[in-house]
Amino acid sequence: MRTEGWKRHQTSIGIGVLAIVVLVLGWIEMAEPMGLDFSDLTGGIVTFDTMVRVGILTIVVVGLNLLMGHAGQISLGQAGFYAIGAYVSAIMTTRAANRGINVLFPGAIPKDWWWWPWLMIFAGMVVTGGVAYLIGKPILSLRGHYLAMGTLGVGLIIFVLFREGSTFTGAFDGIASVPRLSIGSFEIWPRDRYYFLVWAVALGIMWLSLNIVDSRVGRALRAIEGSEVAANTIGVDIDKFKLQVFVLSTVYASIGGSLYAHYQTLVNPAPFGFVGSLDLVIMAALGGLASVWGAPFGVGIIYAIKEILRARLHQVLHGAGGEHEIIVFGLLLVLIMIFMPQGLSFGVTKAFGWLRTRGVLRRGGGGEEMESQVEQAA
């Protein structure tokens, strides 16, 4: 029974299970049992590199889950905030450290200050959150399509600023040789070490977010999605909570961006445009907008599709390459919205629930559609 609090343990158990999966996959990559590494498990299509990227974007998508799925506020500009995190880390650990600050204050940032990049991840969070706070105040009073357009515009403006930032942001070429992260003299590299770092952060953020969802704050957010007027007249300061969750989601995006910068060691504007934001929304929708648990799966499936397309599409469509993946993603989004509006995780939950109760228990809007779909499948 929910009111007896067993669900709190459910969160920890679920995170624990995911942590074990992460550890096992990492162990396979490191120890190569029977001479097989991770990518052999997937027939060479999904590489270990992908697993790191899935972890990074899971962090960003969990933020979108809270914002879109729980508070009901759309953001089509999330890649912009992801970019701010990436660029703050990249700029502050390269140019600013080497030329700017050290020119003004010679030796202010010694080479062996290993914690400087970590501090700059934090700085990125503060900058991103600050920008989101300033933008969020006016923009979150928009509703529905208008909010979608507003956030789309914000994302594009941030993207263009970075692309046109000449020597400060490196324009199209971006910023190269971003340093690896390390703790003291322990470098978080090669890739398997970074994999563990990224997934530790991702699981930590999922745990944090699940706790928030199942709390006074999460209920306020879900109340806003359920009925703004009821939430407001019952005492929820809707403007405050919309702003809080928006800032939180952008801070997540910023953490993801910083981790991306230190992983890729090269930051350029390409991944941060509108298509980047759209990808994030598709990942969130596929996993289930209102499901934090769905985030890693939504991201993972999109990445798997990407890799498969990259590897195989040219065999089907002559001359087609990775850039045509957006067509497939568009189609996928349409299909999700038609057949599985609450995403994979709810689709799966629904199927189990239906099998168990034969359609007696229902949950939320779209339940009927889901059931008929399960019926067709069965």
Add this chain to the structure above:
Amino acid sequence: MSGARQLSRRESGCPSSVDDVTGGEVAENGILEVGNLRKEFGGLMALDDVSFDVKRGEILSIIGPNGAGKTTIFNLISGVLPTTRGEIRFEGGVINGLKPHVIAGLGVSRTFQNLQIFNNMTVVENVMVGRHLRSGYGMISAGLRLPGGQREENEIVKQALEHLAFVGLDSMADMGASSLPFGQQRLLEIARAMATEPTLLMLDEPGAGLNRPEKEALDDLVHRIRDRGVTVLLVEHDMAFVMGIAERIIVLDYGEKIAEGTPGEIQADPKVIAAYLGDEEIRLT
């Protein structure tokens, strides 16, 4: 009870009384005073200089034909819509212009004619949202499960279950709110509103869509609410139900107050009869 309420209000950081917001003086008997209230929607006059007082501890009903402006009054008092002109005083302080959540914090709670249940939550979670005002832990405490927040959370669950029991829905606590039958969704809205610990509860057509036994249970519930010291203001258009429950009645027609009095007085009032039966001659003159 009232001591505990004072305490929890102070903890939540909400103004502990309307005086903190407006510095007004508390009127002798009236909990709510509405003066020359006017609301225009574009060119349409929804309410035209309506004035009335609500006495502490009474059950007052606003009745009138469809479109008379009953729900508009609720929307103005709860701050959902801005007033065009006029003044609303709660506990002596002016509340028009305040945001809905601030008004709720002062002790005004309401339900909705077209139900506004949070369908994306369970029954008990709906009522737990009602405890929002009377609790205060935030995002960081929630995310990290700090002990203070967890203590508050346990208290929220406990209180929410008590409020559910008050309306008789405690056995359905963990069902999805949308799976409740219509009549019980109405009760859920009342439990959710009561969870905010209001001193004035506004019920917007609580009997609409209910069958006879459900209405009798509602009648009993409204009296139990009043017995807890909560003033009840209700909008209704089922005359039989209103006559049985209300101690005083205000009649609205086309945005104007046409009568005020006890159920007996209202039933005998020719203007009221005309409004309900639609006497065209009287309306034209």
